[in-house]
Amino acid sequence: MFENVQAAPADKILGLMMQFREDPRDNKLDLGVGVYKDSHGDTPVLAAVKSAELRLFDSQKTKAYVGVQGDKEFCAEMASLVLGDSVSMDRARICQAPGGTGALSILSMLIGRTAPDATVWLSDPTWPNHMPLLKNARLKTQQYPYYDTKNGKLLFDGMMEALSAAKPGDVLLVHGCCHNPTGADLDLAQWAAIADLCLEKGLLPFVDFAYLGFGDGLEEDAAGLRLLASKVPEMLIAASCSKNFGVYRERVGAAMIIAAAPAQAEATFTQLMSVTRAVYSMPPDHGAAIVRMVLTDPHLKSEWITELNDMRNRMLKLRSGFAEALRRESNSSRFDFIADQRGMFSRLGIAPEEIDRIRADHGIYIVGDSRINIAGLPDNRLDEVARAIVSSIE
Ligand code: PLP
Ligand code: TYF
Numbered sequence: 596m597f598e599n600v601q602a603a604p605a606d607k608i609l610g611l612m613m614q615f616r617e618d619p620r621d622n623k624l625d626l627g628v629g630v631y632k633d634s635h636g637d638t639p640v641l642a643a644v645k646s647a648e649l650r651l652f653d654s655q656k657t658k659a660y661v662g663v664q665g666d667k668e669f670c671a672e673m674a675s676l677v678l679g680d681s682v683s684m685d686r687a688r689i690c691q692a693p694g695g696t697g698a699l700s701i702l703s704m705l706i707g708r709t710a711p712d713a714t715v716w717l718s719d720p721t722w723p724n725h726m727p728l729l730k731n732a733r734l735k736t737q738q739y740p741y742y743d744t745k746n747g748k749l750l751f752d753g754m755m756e757a758l759s760a761a762k763p764g765d766v767l768l769v770h771g772c773c774h775n776p777t778g779a780d781l782d783l784a785q786w787a788a789i790a791d792l793c794l795e796k797g798l799l800p801f802v803d804f805a806y807l808g809f810g811d812g813l814e815e816d817a818a819g820l821r822l823l824a825s826k827v828p829e830m831l832i833a834a835s836c837s838k839n840f841g842v843y844r845e846r847v848g849a850a851m852i853i854a855a856a857p858a859q860a861e862a863t864f865t866q867l868m869s870v871t872r873a874v875y876s877m878p879p880d881h882g883a884a885i886v887r888m889v890l891t892d893p894h895l896k897s898e899w900i901t902e903l904n905d906m907r908n909r910m911l912k913l914r915s916g917f918a919e920a921l922r923r924e925s926n927s928s929r930f931d932f933i934a935d936q937r938g939m940f941s942r943l944g945i946a947p948e949e950i951d952r953i954r955a956d957h958g959i960y961i962v963g964d965s966r967i968n969i970a971g972l973p974d975n976r977l978d979e980v981a982r983a984i985v986s987s988i989e
Contacts, residue, residue, distance in 0.1 A: 604804040606723060607963055615960045623958035624980065626967040629775065629939050631809075631838060631906055634974050635835035641841045643899035647888035651881075657860040658880075658970070661958035663868045665691020665878045673849040675832050676813070676890065677804060681821035684855040688864035690850050690871065691878045695805045695835025696724060698850035702801065703732035704870045705852075709863070715801070716758060720964060722775045722803070722885075725768065734766075742777040744944045744965070747932030752895055755792065763797035771815040771832075773806035773938020776966040780810065780937055790826040800827055805835040808903045809910065820867035828855035836886050839903055839937070845882025852923045906970075910939065913972050920981035942966050949988045957983040 611627040630638050640648075664670065668690035678687065692698035706713055715734050717725050718741035728735050739976045740753035758767065769789065774780055781789065793800050802820050810816045824830055832851040837843045852867060854860035871878070918934035933941045943965040950961045959980060961967055972980060 608723060611960055611962060618958060618960075619956040623960070624971065624973070624976070625960050626971040627960045627962055629838070629968055630843065630964040631841065631910075631939065631970045632968075633906075634909065636971075636973060638841065638843075641902045642901065643889050643895045643902060644840060644842060644885055646898070647885040647892075647895055650888060651719045651884055655884075661691075661883075662882045663690070663871055663877055666880070666883050666887050668891060669883045670849060672887060672890040673834055673836075677807065677820065677851065678824055679814075679815060679817060679821050679834060681824040682853055686853055686855070686860050686891050687866070688852045688854075688860045689988075690864070690867060691883045692833070692848045692850045692871075693846040693875065693878055694837055695803065695848040696728065696806040697875075697878070698833035698835070699725070699803060700728050700731065701867060701870050701874065702833055702850050702852075703729050703734060704874070705733055705863070705867050706799075706801075706831075706864055707732040708870065710764055710766075712800075713764050713766050713799070714762070715768055716761055716798075717768045718754070718770070718774070718843075720744075720776055721768075721770075722805075725803070729768075741774075742779050744777075744942050745753050747779075747930075747936075747942075747944060749777075749781070751781070751785055752790075755788065758792060758796075758798075761796055761798055764799070765796075766801050766831075767793060767798045768801045768803060771802045771804035771807065772810045773940070774961070775805065775938070776940045776942055776964060777970075778933075778936030778938050778941040781819055783819060783822060785823045787826075790823045793823075793827050799829055799831065801831040803833050805833075806838055806938050807834065808839045809907055809939060812907070813900070813903070824853060827853075828866055829853060836882065840882075840886055840899070841887065842882045842885065845885070846879055847882035847886055888963065910969050913969050913974065913977075914915050914941075916974070917969070917972055917981065920977040921985065923980070924985040928929065938971050940966050941969060943984065945984070945988050946949075952987040953984060956987060959983055 615625045674689045715729050715736050716739050719738035739757040740750045743750055807816050830853040834849045836847040852863050889899045915934045918931055921930035944961055945965045953959045
């Protein structure tokens with residue numbers, strides 16, 4: 596069976612992460628994989644999460660299965676965090692999933708079951724795992740223009756124009772906030788235009804929500820998604836807790852279905868549960884139990900919000916500081932867009948040879964599409980990093 600199997604292409608981001616680990620240089624700098632780092636370059640366990648883990652250790656009485664939906668209280672808390680009061684909860688069904696990726700995958704398989712002829716439209720560029728997981732669900736895909744890397748600008752008109760070719764029943768995959776890899780987000784007027792487009796053309800919006808709280812704030816980051824949810828009859832959401840709770844390896848996320856009527860939501864949810872039973876039966880418990888504890892305990896919740904605010908404010912400060920350092924070093928406004936974008940990523944808009952040179956000469960690791968992880972920048976080396984980049988580009 597295996598004698599003719601060819602190796603699968605590597606994930607470029609995860610490949611770069613491995614290459615970085617093997618680099619012996621002391622002053623090497625990882626701006627690759629999307630993991631939040633503090634001013635010491637560490638990704639520590641949040642204090643609120645640690646407290647919840649200690650409590651869980653003391654209070655947990657069983658490791659018996661959690662059930663296919665996962666922890667119901669976790670699901671309810673996630674629904675309220677993401678959706679607020681934008682939709683009536685009797686039209687929504689939520690399950691716990693192994694990370695945002697797990698949520699994206701099971702929802703994609705649900706689409707594959709219920710609308711196998713649908714085309715899923717995704718942004719160009721997008722997170723490199725979107726395409727493989729949609730293909731894995733045997734779905735057709737097409738990309739819409741989203742971002743002009745050379746000029747650091749969102750291509751909203753191009754996006755809307757491309758989507759005019761979408762057929763009724765097609766799926767529109769959008770990033771809820773902090774677009775990966777560009778950091779360029781839709782404003783509220785653009786979210787409203789997308790809602791109108793979905794209504795007009797009968798498209799199903801599918802929101803990938805992996806960075807809630809990393810852009811402008813918990814409420815602000817959810818505003819576009821909630822506006823959309825308040826207008827459309829049906830919607831899918833894949834939420835991740837990896838980044839905002841810093842629980843990456845625990846694999847915590849939620850898959851949400853919104854339907855036009857409660858009975859449709861319920862029937863569709865039974866299909867989703869049938870998908871998950873076939874794939875992994877039941878979700879892992881530990882991370883979701885922690886998130887549930889944090890969200891249901893007022894003291895832990897406020898501690899978490901403070902820690903989330905600190906992470907976000909650090910990234911915002913790094914954005915303006917780095918844009919300023921690049922402005923000084925390049926004597927131009929070429930990189931000013933970095934200060935205006937949001938979340939963990941921006942694309943420098945430099946060439947692959949330049950990226951290779953920066954890695955070879957300075958030990959600075961940047962993804963091949965010129966994406967940098969803003970949180971990976973050390974506060975006290977902004978000028979040095981800006982100098983290394985500017986000196987390596989034409
Ligand atoms: N979607 C986007 C856009 C991401 O950047 C990530 C990051 O890893 C994910 C989904 C999935 O996150 P995870 O599966 O680690 O929760
Ligand atoms: O974009 C990133 O860096 C994160 C982490 O296959 C990641 O979302 C990257 C690639 C991948 C899974 C996670």
